[in-house]
Amino acid sequence: MKRSLNIVKVGGQVVEDDSRLNTLLSGFSAIEGNKLLVTGGGRTATAIASELGIESRMVNGRRITDEAMLRVVTMVYAGYVSKNVVAELQAKGINAIGLCGADLDLIRCVKRPANPIDFGFVGDVKGVNTRELKLLIDAGAVPVVCPITHDGMGQLLNTNADTIASSLASALASEYDVTLTFCFEKKGVLSDPDDENSVIPEIRRADFERMREDGTVSDGMIPKLDNAFAAIDAGVNKVVITNAESLGTDSGTEII
């Protein structure tokens, strides 16, 4: 029997709020067995870019990453957010290690083609180095992975954090029984965006197609669900979408 691995992805609104982040990290620390955290931080990057006089430009919810913005996201994701989260986890007795995709060549990406939209230094995942990740996890380390990757030729690339989480979960599904949890600001996928308690308990692929057509899900939730279904297709046991406060409970939306 394969051992279990819990992969948790935490988004920007949680990362930037000290109290919610602490709740999330406490819930994460309480998870037994092997675990791995993927951290976003887009809002912090936007704030620091703004302090540096750099404007954030988004297309379809994805950041345009020119050279100046790549410097900012590398500083914020791989430096500020990652290392603060690691220090907090260490204080909770978790042997965390902050990593980006260039470290140990963990996540190799290819720069996205400039057509139809030139996103700049944005990478699409080409491969995950499960061997090195497994060495760390089996030695008792808890990887904290940030969404900076590389192309293997010396170029760092910015990669969507949900995609990183889904790619890691998919690649590690051959080695572990993987549960992937996306923590964001809502309790789950809502049937009524104005009602916090209208969490849809389960979504199957047919439901997703229908909800996309009738507009129940839109904007940032669509790529999140795409990533969730990709992980299920790749052999991930269970994908849950919930909020920081509900981590480790049975609430939230399960993707089937």
Add this chain to the structure above:
Amino acid sequence: MKRSLNIVKVGGQVVEDDSRLNTLLSGFSAIEGNKLLVTGGGRTATAIASELGIESRMVNGRRITDEAMLRVVTMVYAGYVSKNVVAELQAKGINAIGLCGADLDLIRCVKRPANPIDFGFVGDVKGVNTRELKLLIDAGAVPVVCPITHDGMGQLLNTNADTIASSLASALASEYDVTLTFCFEKKGVLSDPDDENSVIPEIRRADFERMREDGTVSDGMIPKLDNAFAAIDAGVNKVVITNAESLGTDSGTEII
């Protein structure tokens, strides 16, 4: 017989100059066997702090690190410098991993007392986790260590990079035959600061005391030599002070 380990510390003037950094990384990559790189980056931190409207204040060559400056050095050292160096080394076929002292609890520090000078969030090294470092090194990884550490209670701390290099070399001397090389902008310790070719080939402790008194060495070179002698006292085989271009050659100043 213990296996060898080469620890190289590279300073700010090299890190901020793409061409010199590339020369250094090529020299570093060519070193056979186990190796570890410690990266500085103070000048880049000063530049980015200035862009953010944060003034750099130094006392005795050491940076005063208030909360805003801690954010900057964490972003620059652990994010921008570390991950770019890792990506460059990966491109040269070196299995680099960028780490700070909080990762795997590698370097535990204590916040420096506020008397006589309040340096802010600056840490003095209390302990090095050689077990985890050895696991990584023995697995073929090449740690790239930046001078951000932690106190074990969730607080990141800024620590002098020369001290990090000396502390790692000293702690790992029980496991490996360690050579520690400080790469900075000069070819070695100079007897005449205006003559680039006046490199002193060897310095013994008695020489250092004399040179400190007669002013041959001053400013930033004094703590560097203090760190070098501390490493020798702790059992490090060899300490060399040289420049990026001379790494791997027999030039430079050897501390005996």
